[in-house]
Amino acid sequence: MELFYKINFHELIADILSLIEERELSSKNALERTFKRVRGKDRERARGLAHAYIFEIEKWKRKIDFIGNSVLKGIKIEELDPYLANLLRIGIFEMKFKGVVPAIATDSIVRAVKDKYDLSRAKFINAVLRDVESFDVGKALEALRERDKIEYLSIKFSHPRWYVEYVIDLLGYEEGLRLLLSNNKPQRYYIRVNPLKTDIDSLSDYLEEHGVRVTRTPVDDILKVLEYKTPITHLEGYKEGYFVIQDLASAYVAHVLSPEKGERVLDLAAAPGSKTFHVAQLMENTGEIIAVDYSLERLRKMETKMKILGVKNVKLVHADGMKFKDMRKFDKIILDAPCSSSGTYRQFPEVKWRFNKEKIKKVIQVQKAMIRNAYKNLRDEGEMTYSTCSIRIDENEENVKYALEKVGFDLVTYPFSWGERGFTEIGEMVFRSFTHLHDCNSFFIAKLKR
Known part of the structure; x- marks a missing residue:
């Protein structure tokens, strides 16, 4: 070579x-x-x-x-x-x-x-x-299984020990095992149409013509990639912004938010921008979206992507989502909070090794601070989506309960059209997806109102 x-x-x-x-x-x-x-x-x-x-x-x-x-x-x-x-x-x-x-x-x-x-x-x-x-x-793993079954599973399926313990406790042994297996399968790609440039049927035809076999999904503007001959990012349609690659569950967030034309929207943790741009496209480039992120480098990448996608109603702001305050209140807020990323192991295996119990405690404090700040920026009767790509209850349902009991939010009853419901007493009112059940990232979404 x-x-x-x-x-x-x-x-x-x-x-x-x-x-x-x-x-x-x-x-x-x-x-x-x-x-x-x-x-x-x-x-x-x-x-x-x-x-x-x-x-x-x-x-x-x-x-x-x-x-x-x-x-x-x-x-x-x-x-x-x-x-x-x-x-x-x-x-x-x-x-x-x-x-x-x-x-x-x-x-x-x-x-x-x-x-x-x-x-x-x-x-x-x-x-x-x-x-x-x-x-x-094989012999060494069999010997380990006799001594410590959790450690055996952790090594056999190459997951952190805390994660193995957590999913078995959360889902039970059989379901937990299925999740471990699913996390190690090849990555699944999803394509979201850019309605500012084309429509889902035309995009589907274009992809099929270029050797990308796709099928429809529970989310109207998302296609599931079944197989492809040429890498999807090499296609001219991708380079020209006719579509983006975005996980199925991640793309559901904008639909749950249900933005309306002309509204004022805040994204408190915007980069890399998929949800921001999705909301902009659903709003047909009307209204105003303030996209906040602490990483200047990632905001610059968003600026480049905006031009490719034809998005014109987004203003990028380099700021801390825990502290950002605007003079005017917002109609809608997206809070896709920084998290342990424990739902993305199939897509980003390197994140498996980044978090331990202490780091997770710290990120939960960040999530709560962002929830408090979101409340301050939201108008009365305004709505917010809270989402994470984490499987953990303490980053999801428990944070929603904190938002209800300590911050002042109300939980909105949203008619989720797919996925699973969650855990604890609010479980029936929130959304969850799991990699082994839905062939996408494990994800959490709740809709809240001030």
């Missing part, structure tokens, strides 16, 4: 994995940043292969580390130099998950370690990978 880059392919992958881990970037963002430095005729092929490697390594990281830690002596893979640990993970992945001949997998990683570090560490990694080659994963 001909690439103009100062390092080889395995070091390139280790670079991206390190960016994801150390800077908490998304895999897509880390891939984009790294490939800005890559040139050569095989660049696009390398990018596709790198994406596949990153996605699968992040998905199976818990199991990969279990294998590495089972053969390491006196140290754990998490205690190694982060870059060295990632090179080792790549070797384990190639050997045990990708089916690369062990000698070839070992040799390529050892050479990368020798180039990056020194001969002694190259010998160390060589010895570790030789032990990995003979390690019986």
Whole structure:
């Protein structure tokens, strides 16, 4: 593979994995940043292969580390130099998950370690990978199942232990297991039509003509992608803004909000902008939408996307959604709150490793602060959607109860046309989707009124 880059392919992958881990970037963002430095005729092929490697390594990281830690002596893979640990993970992945001949997998990683570090560490990694080659994963997992069933499930399906405990407690053993399995299936793509440029039938015909087989969904302006020949983002229709890629449940939020033409709408956590632009399109570019986000970089990307989509009624504001205050009140508010992202593991496997109990407690405090601020910005009788891509009750139903009991909101009875209902005493009045039931992100939506 001909690439103009100062390092080889395995070091390139280790670079991206390190960016994801150390800077908490998304895999897509880390891939984009790294490939800005890559040139050569095989660049696009390398990018596709790198994406596949990153996605699968992040998905199976818990199991990969279990294998590495089972053969390491006196140290754990998490205690190694982060870059060295990632090179080792790549070797384990190639050997045990990708089916690369062990000698070839070992040799390529050892050479990368020798180039990056020194001969002694190259010998160390060589010895570790030789032990990995003979390690019986199935036998080790069976032994673990006898000792600790939750830990066994956590490693077998490569999910954080807290998540396994939580979903089994929430859904029961069988349903929880189905969710774990579903999270590890290939990503499902959904396409939302841009009504400012085309209609759903014309878009469906266009996609079919270009080798993208689609079907209708419970959400009127969303198509489910069944198969495709060319990557969807390479199509001219995507580049020209005739459609966007947006998860099915995420796209339901704008419909639940039910914005009307001419209204004044606030989005308190707007980036990357899918819900903001969806509301703008439903309002037919009338009224005014104030889109607030704390990330200037993400707002700049939104500005570029707005022009492509033909959205003209959105004003971007760089501010903190917990504190933003406008002189005038709003008719509607979207609060798609920052969360543990525990409903997006199939789409973004790297987020599995970002949250623990302490971080979740902190993000819940942010969610509550944003709920309080939303109330201050909403006019009397104004309405708000509260949504997260989390499975957790404490980020969802409990926060809605907080909004009702401590802030002053009322819960709106909305006729949800699909999905499941929620938990606790307000469960029948809120929306939930689950990856194993609805083939999309696990998601939560509630509609509130001041």
